[in-house]
Every structure is written in C-alpha cells, then in structure tokens.
Amino acid sequence: MHQFLQQIFSGFAAGAIYASLALALVMIYRATDLVNFAQGEMAMFSTYIAWTLVNAGLPFWGAFLMTIAISFAGGMAIERALIRPVENAPVLAAVVVTIALLLIFNSTAGWIYSYTVQDFPSPFPDRPVFGALMTTRDLGVIAVTLVMLLLLVVFFRFTATGLAMRAAAQNPDSARLCGIRVGRMLAIGWGLAAAIGATAGIMVAPVLFLDPNMMGGVLIYAFAGALLGGITSPVGAVVGGLIVGMTENLVGTYLIASQLKLTVAFALIILVLVFRPNGLFGTAIVRRV
Amino acid sequence: METPLPAMTPAGLAQDRYAGLSFTAWRWIGTLALITLVAVLPFRLSSYHVFELTMVMIYAIAVLGLNILTGYNGQISLGHGAFFAAGAYTAAILMHRYGVPYWATLPPAALICFVLGVLFGLPALRFEGPYLALVTLAMALATPQLLKYFDTWTGGQQGINLVKPMPPAALVGLGLDRDRWLYFVVLVVLLLAIRIAINLLHGRTGRALVAIRDQPIAAAAMGIHTALYKTLAFGTSTLFTGVAGALAAIVVGYVSPEGYSLFLSVSFLVGSAVGGIATIGGAVVGGMFIQFVPNLANDISDAAPWAIYGLAMLLFMYTMPRGVVGSLGPWLTRLMQKTRAG
Numbered sequence: 001m002h003q004f005l006q007q008i009f010s011g012f013a014a015g016a017i018y019a020s021l022a023l024a025l026v027m028i029y030r031a032t033d034l035v036n037f038a039q040g041e042m043a044m045f046s047t048y049i050a051w052t053l054v055n056a057g058l059p060f061w062g063a064f065l066m067t068i069a070i071s072f073a074g075g076m077a078i079e080r081a082l083i084r085p086v087e088n089a090p091v092l093a094a095v096v097v098t099i100a101l102l103l104i105f106n107s108t109a110g111w112i113y114s115y116t117v118q119d120f121p122s123p124f125p126d127r128p129v130f131g132a133l134m135t136t137r138d139l140g141v142i143a144v145t146l147v148m149l150l151l152l153v154v155f156f157r158f159t160a161t162g163l164a165m166r167a168a169a170q171n172p173d174s175a176r177l178c179g180i181r182v183g184r185m186l187a188i189g190w191g192l193a194a195a196i197g198a199t200a201g202i203m204v205a206p207v208l209f210l211d212p213n214m215m216g217g218v219l220i221y222a223f224a225g226a227l228l229g230g231i232t233s234p235v236g237a238v239v240g241g242l243i244v245g246m247t248e249n250l251v252g253t254y255l256i257a258s259q260l261k262l263t264v265a266f267a268l269i270i271l272v273l274v275f276r277p278n279g280l281f282g283t284a285i286v287r288r289v
Numbered sequence: 290m291e292t293p294l295p296a297m298t299p300a301g302l303a304q305d306r307y308a309g310l311s312f313t314a315w316r317w318i319g320t321l322a323l324i325t326l327v328a329v330l331p332f333r334l335s336s337y338h339v340f341e342l343t344m345v346m347i348y349a350i351a352v353l354g355l356n357i358l359t360g361y362n363g364q365i366s367l368g369h370g371a372f373f374a375a376g377a378y379t380a381a382i383l384m385h386r387y388g389v390p391y392w393a394t395l396p397p398a399a400l401i402c403f404v405l406g407v408l409f410g411l412p413a414l415r416f417e418g419p420y421l422a423l424v425t426l427a428m429a430l431a432t433p434q435l436l437k438y439f440d441t442w443t444g445g446q447q448g449i450n451l452v453k454p455m456p457p458a459a460l461v462g463l464g465l466d467r468d469r470w471l472y473f474v475v476l477v478v479l480l481l482a483i484r485i486a487i488n489l490l491h492g493r494t495g496r497a498l499v500a501i502r503d504q505p506i507a508a509a510a511m512g513i514h515t516a517l518y519k520t521l522a523f524g525t526s527t528l529f530t531g532v533a534g535a536l537a538a539i540v541v542g543y544v545s546p547e548g549y550s551l552f553l554s555v556s557f558l559v560g561s562a563v564g565g566i567a568t569i570g571g572a573v574v575g576g577m578f579i580q581f582v583p584n585l586a587n588d589i590s591d592a593a594p595w596a597i598y599g600l601a602m603l604l605f606m607y608t609m610p611r612g613v614v615g616s617l618g619p620w621l622t623r624l625m626q627k628t629r630a631g
Contacts, residue, residue, distance in 0.1 A: 035419035037426070082603070089610045091418045095365060096562045099555055100602035107595035216551075220427050231420075263434055266427040273415045273424070 007249045013138035014207075015245020016145040020200035021222035022229065022237035023149065024193040029231055030169050034083075034094055036190075038101035039197055040215030040222075042078075045105045046071040046198030047205045047214075048113050051120060060123045064202060068195045075194025076187040083190070084183070109212040122206035141203045148199060149238050152192075156234075165189060217262055221248065224265045228272050229281050236281030244268065312625075327476065336468045340540070341580060343472045346479045347536050349576030352560045353486055353569065354529025359558070360567035361490055362522040363502030365418060368425030370554030371432040372402050372527040374544075376534025381449045381544045382442060391454045391539045395478070395532055402531025403524045410523025414516055429554035436546035448545025451538065471540050478536060482529060486569050489525070498522055499567075530557070563605045565612030574613045 021039065028036045036042075046067055053063035082101065086093040124140030156162040167175040168185035176182050201215070208214045225244040229236025244265070251264050310318075331339045351373055358364050379401050380394035409428075413421055436443045443449070455461070456470030465473075489495060497518050500508035509515045538544050560579040565571025586597035609616035 035423055037422075085607055086610065089606075090566070092359065092365060092558075092562055092566055093606050093610050095419060095422055096559060096602060096606050099559070100599040100606070103595040103599035103602070107593040107597075107599065111593035111596065217430070220430055223423050223427070227420075260431075260434055260438055262427070263431040263438075266424075266431045269424055269427055270412050274412050 003253075004250075007253050008246055009134045010138065011246035011249030012242060013134070013141050013245070014249065015225070015242035016138075016142045017200055017204040017207075017241075018218065018221045018225045018245050019238040019241025020145050020148065020196055020203065021218060022226040022241040023152065023234055024196040024200065025222060025226045026231060026234055026237045027152075027189055027193040027196060029226075030166075030189070035098070035223075036193065037095065037098040037219075038105060039193065040219035041102045041105035041109075042071070042075070042194055043197035043201035044212060044215045045109055046074075046194065047120070047201035047210060048109055050198070050202050051113075051118065051205070051210055054121060060121060064123070064199075067198050067202065071194040071198035072191040074191075076191040078194075079187045079190035083186075106212050113212070115212055118210040120202075120205035120210045137206070144199065144203055145238065148196060149234065152196075152234055161185075161188070217265075220262060220265050221245070224269045224272075227269055230278055233281040239280065331469045331472045332464075336466065339468045339472050343468070343475050343540050344537070345573070345576040345580045346472075346475045347533050347540065347576070348557075348560060348579040349572045350479055350482050350536070351530045351533035351557055352564060352575040352579070353482055353572035354526045354533065355557050355561045356564075356566065356569070356572055357486065357490065357498075357529065358522050358526035359561055360565075360571075361495060361498040361502065362519060363418075364413065364519065364523065365422040365558070366425045366526075367422045367551075367554050367558055368428035368432075369527070369530045369557045370549050370551070371425075371428050372406060372530045373534035373537070373553060373557070374432055374436065374549035375405055375527075376402050376531030377538035377544045377549070378436070378443055378449075378534075379531070380535035380538040381451055384451055384539075385449050392474075394539070395535050398531050398535035399528050402534075403528040405531075406527025407520055407524040409527075410520040413523060414519055425554070426551070429551045432549050433546040436549065443544075443546070446546065448543060448548075451542045451544075453542045454539065475536055475540065478532065482532070483569060483572075486529075490569070494518075559602055561612075563602070563609075563612055565614030565616070565618070568612065568614040568618070571612050571614035 021043065024039055024043075025035065028034055028039070049070055050063050050067040053066055054060060058066070078101070082097060083094065086097050122137055122140075124137040127136045128134070129136055129139065156166060164175070164180045165185045165188060167178070168180055168182040169189075172182045175185075200218075204214070204218065208218075221244050222241060225241030226237045227240070228243060229238070229240025247268065248261060248264060252261055330342070334342070351369065355366060355369050358366055376398040379398040380391070383389040383394045383397060384391060413424070416424055437445055440446075453467050454471070455467060456465045460470065490498070497508070497513045500511065500513060501515055501518055505515060556579045557575075560575030561571070562575075563571075563578045564573070564575030582601055583594065583598060586594040586601065589597050605613070
C-alpha cells in the first residue's frame with residue numbers, strides 16, 4: 001500500500017512537469033492554432049542557458065528569472081523571424097519549420113554543450129515529507145506549476161493584453177478591426193510558451209539530468225496530458241498532465257515493463273481521442289462554414 | 290487553400306512548337322534520354338553508388354505513399370516510419386523464418402501494411418492537421434520500443450540479418466551483380482508505383498481526395514463518402530510505404546529497431562515537403578533529399594550535422610514553400626511559353 005501511494009505521489013511530481021509543458025502547448029494552440037514540435041527542445045535549450053548562468057555564479061532564482069526573460073524574448077524572436085513567413089503557407093510548411101527548429105536546437109545544444117549528461121542543481125531541499133510519500137522537492141515543483149497556472153489565469157482574465165490575445169486568437173479579423181495588433185499578440189503567445197517551457201525544463205532537469213535529448217519523451221507525455229485535459233483548456237492541461245504522470249508511474253510499476261512507457265502514452269492518446277475527443281475540460285470546437 | 294497548378298500539357302500547348310520541335314517530340318526526346326540514363330547509369334557507377342541510387346528509389350516509393358495521404362488528402366503523418374518498419378519486418382521474418390523468396394515477400398508486406406493503415410486510419414478520422422501529426426509522432430516514437438519488446442519475432446535489439454538475393458543465373462553471366470540486379474528490381478517497383486499513383490490520383494478518386502483536403506464539408510455535400518475515402522487514402526498510403534520498407538530490408542540485408550526511429554518518419558515528411566507535396570515527381574526529389582542531404586550536412590559540419598540539415602529544410606521551405614517540383618513546375622511552363630516560336 002505504501003509503495004502504491006508513493007508511486008502515485010511521485011507520479012504527481014512528474015505530472016507537474018508534463019503539466020507545465022502541456023500548458024505551453026495549449027498556449028501556442030490558443031494563440032496560433034499551431035503545434036510547436038520544437039517546444040521540448042526550446043525548453044531544453046533554455047535549461048542549458050540557466051545552467052550556464054548558474055555555473056557563472058548567479059544565485060539560482062536570479063538565473064531562473066533571467067532565463068525566463070531570455071526565453072520570452074527568444075520565443076518572440078523565433079515567431080517573428082521564422083514562423084511569420086509561413087503563416088499563410090499550407091499547414092505542412094509550418095509543421096516542417098518547427099521540426100527543423102527541433103533538429104537545429106537539438107544539434108546546436110549537442111555542439112555547444114556536448115552530449116554528456118550534466119548535473120543540474122535543484123532549488124528545493126530533498127527531504128521526505130508526509131511519511132516519506134513525497135519529498136520537499138516534489139512539493140516545490142508542484143508549487144511552481146500551480147503558481148504559473150495562477151499567473152496565466154490572472155493574465156488572461158484580468159489584463160488588457162490577455163483580453164487582446166484571446167480576441168486575436170478567436171477572431172483575428174475582427175480583433176484587427178478593433179485595433180489589436182494581431183501579429184504582436186501571436187509573438188507574445190510564442191514568448192509566453194517559451195517562458196513556460198523554460199520553467200518546465202528547469203524544474204525537470206534536477207530529476208532527469210541535463211542532456212540535449214532529455215525532452216524527447218516529455219513532449220509526448222505533455223501532449224497526451226494536453227489532449228486528455230482538452231487542448232483548449234489551460235486548467236485541463238494541468239489536470240491532464242498530472243493524470244498522465246501518475247498513470248505512467250503506475251502502469252510502469254505494476255502492469256508492464258518500463259521500456260514500453262512511450263507506447264502507453266501513445267495508447268492513452270488514441271483512447272482519449274476515440275472516446276472523448278474534446279478531453280475532460282475542453283469545449284467542442286465549432287467551425288463556421 | 291492551394292491554387293491548382295497550371296497543367297503542363299494543355300491541349301493548346303501540345304500543338305505549339307518550341308525551338309523548332311513540337312511538344313510531343315520534346316517529350317519523346319526527354320523520355321528516351323531519361324530511360325537511357327537510368328539504364329546505363331548503374332554500369333558506370335561503383336557498387337556503393339548503385340546502392341545509394343537504389344535507396345533513393347526506395348525512399349521515393351515511401352514518399353510517394355506519404356504524398357497520397359499528406360499531399361492529396363491533407364492528413365499529415367509523422368509516423369510513416371512505423372509502416373516502413375512493418376513492411377521491412379514482414380519481409381525479414383518471412384525470408385528468415387520461413388525461407389520465402391525475396392520477391393514473394395512484397396505482396397504480404399503490402400497487404401499487412403494496408404490493413405494496419407486502415408486500422409490506424411479509423412481513429413485518425415478524429416484529428417486534423419497538426420494533431421494527426423502529433424499522434425503519428427507518438428506512434429513513431431513507440432515503434433522501436435515495440436520492435437524490441439516482441440523479440441521472439443523481431444530478434445530484439447540484434448535485429449535480423451538477411452542474405453542479399455542473387456540475380457537469376459542467366460543474368461550473372463552478363464555482368465549483373467547483386468547490387469545492380471536489385472537496382473533494376475526496385476526500379477520496376479518504382480515505375481509500377483508511379484503508374485498506380487497516376488491512375489489513382491489523376492482521376493475520380495484523386496479529385497475526391499483533393500476535394501476532401503480543400504473543402505471537407507463541400508465534398509461531403511457533393512456526395513463524397515469522406516470517412517471511407519480518408520481511411521482508404523491512409524491504407525493505400527501505408528501500402529506504398531510498407532512495400533518500400535520491404536524493399537529496403539531486402540536491399541540493406543538487415544533490419545534492427547534503431548533503423549526505424551522517429552528520424553526516419555521525419556525524413557519522409559521532410560522529403561515529401563521538399564520534393565513537392567501534391568506532386569508525383571516530387572517523390573523522387575524527396576528520395577534524393579533523404580538519401581544525400583544528411584551526408585552532405587555531415588561533410589559541412591561534423592559537430593552539428595542536424596543543425597545544417599534543419600537549416601537546409603528551412604531554406605527549402607522559405608524559397609520553395611510548394612516544394613521543388615511544385616515550385617519549378619509553373620516556372621518550367623512559363624519558360625516553355627517564352628521559347629515558343631511564333
């Protein structure tokens with residue numbers, strides 16, 4: 001029983017990380033109707049930037065905030081320079097461009113930082129709590145995810161920019177007529193997603209260790225989480241991510257060997273799409289003809 | 290959505306003369322030159338280069354399959370590597386376990402991949418655009434794991450070694466070795482595949498697929514059975530890719546889980562986008578991109594070859610968003626119109 005609970009709770013911590021990346025995917029989807037295949041690799045690259053800053057002697061939280069700022073600017077720059085030109089091209093062109101970004105980030109990181117696995121410091125002490133069911137580090141990761149979710153909800157609900165972004169995503173033409181700069185909103189969306197991804201990367205790095213391929217599987221789990229929660233809903237992304245984290249741990253421990261973990265995520269995606277295509281919290285997408 | 294490309298041979302143009310010769314004459318000259326080139330080339334190149342060309346043709350068949358699905362029907366798949374693997378393992382297991390001759394493994398591989406494609410195409414009806422891409426991406430990631438897991442059949446991590454088939458005895462005397470023989474075998478399959486694709490796509494079925502891609506609701510209103518066509522497009526597409534996989538297993542003489550990673554699936558999609566997404570000729574250009582650009586990238590930079598590969602992808606997408614054939618085709622038509630002698 002104790003082992004079962006422990007698996008659930010440690011799955012919860014992993015789930016928090018998937019939830020963050022799922023949140024980033026939902027952000028881009030809400031803003032641009034696009035899936036960014038490079039999301040995971042961008043997060044990985046941001047984590048390397050944080051690692052460089054920490055190694056240069058910055059305090060952890062200082063490096064954390066600086067990385068978030070750099071990632072935000074980087075995300076905006078990528079949207080402006082690389083995604084913009086294919087905005088009106090067929091979907092496939094945009095997909096190919098984000099896959100190209102994935103390869104470029106992965107290869108460049110390997111080139112600059114080498115493929116050797118690096119240690120990454122955790123800002124949270126590693127003490128067991130709740131009768132050894134969780135560690136303070138897990139709690140810290142979950143807390144950071146919840147704070148991020150709260151900030152996002154506040155941003156979208158209560159700020160003028162958040163409202164403008166929602167308008168730009170929902171109806172670009174009308175939004176433009178109201179004087180909203182739709183292009184800039186898209187760039188901010190990419191910036192936010194990059195910043196959220198950076199947070200996820202920094203949180204996951206102490207557990208997964210830092211190497212250029214660390215995000216390969218995480219993106220798929222995050223996507224499974226986003227779909228499970230409903231691709232249009234940020235709250236759904238977080239809940240979905242947490243459920244995927246727990247399922248992954250439980251299935252890996254009790255049912256089948258852990259080398260089939262990715263297959264489990266794949267099966268989960270198929271099941272969700274067949275039986276509940278809008279996810280747990282998503283709204284049905286209605287299209288005008 | 291996409292505007293249709295101007296046809297290369299409208300009835301009016303065929304009558305005109307270009308630099309003194311009629312269009313039909315030019316087409317005959319081109320076809321003959323191409324046939325001579327393709328027939329003579331393998332005897333002028335080293336075995337390794339012949340092998341490379343054979344792989345180009347195999348990738349072309351796979352990309353052609355993906356083109357049917359992605360280009361003509363608008364369903365983006367990042368998981369065709371999985372079907373390529375299914376074809377390859379079907380051929381390998383049949384040859385290795387049951388001693389089936391290599392040529393007889395192609396029909397079973399085609400059938401199995403068609404069935405798998407139809408089965409996967411059913412849930413795929415639920416997703417659009419990038420979402421289908423992500424689901425198929427998950428499938429591509431799961432493929433090596435599954436191949437390793439069912440190791441009683443697949444040989445697990447070690448894979449399966451195959452004996453490269455010999456040419457028929459009568460041809461060995463004519464100086465045809467294994468690599469050159471396989472080159473011609475694959476060439477015949479490629480030509481057959483192109484013929485089938487043309488028949489399929491330049492007719493009623495092709496128009497239905499394009500209609501579903503561009504205006505799904507209008508297509509349904511016109512009486513096109515959307516779900517049926519989309520599922521069949523999936524099955525046909527994976528059939529082509531599966532046959533390509535079986536050929537690859539025969540030509541390479543080896544299958545292992547690591548050969549069917551996510552990167553292979555990505556390559557197919559990239560090859561199809563670079564070659565020309567809704568074109569049949571683009572598949573050959575795509576096959577060349579898949580075979581040669583990684584090596585070129587490696588020559589340019591040992592340290593970060595995939596960054597170079599990624600940059601090449603960006604370059605092609607920005608300069609020719611419709612792919613090489615899709616973008617150069619209209620340019621060629623304009624050139625023809627210019628050289629038309631009054």
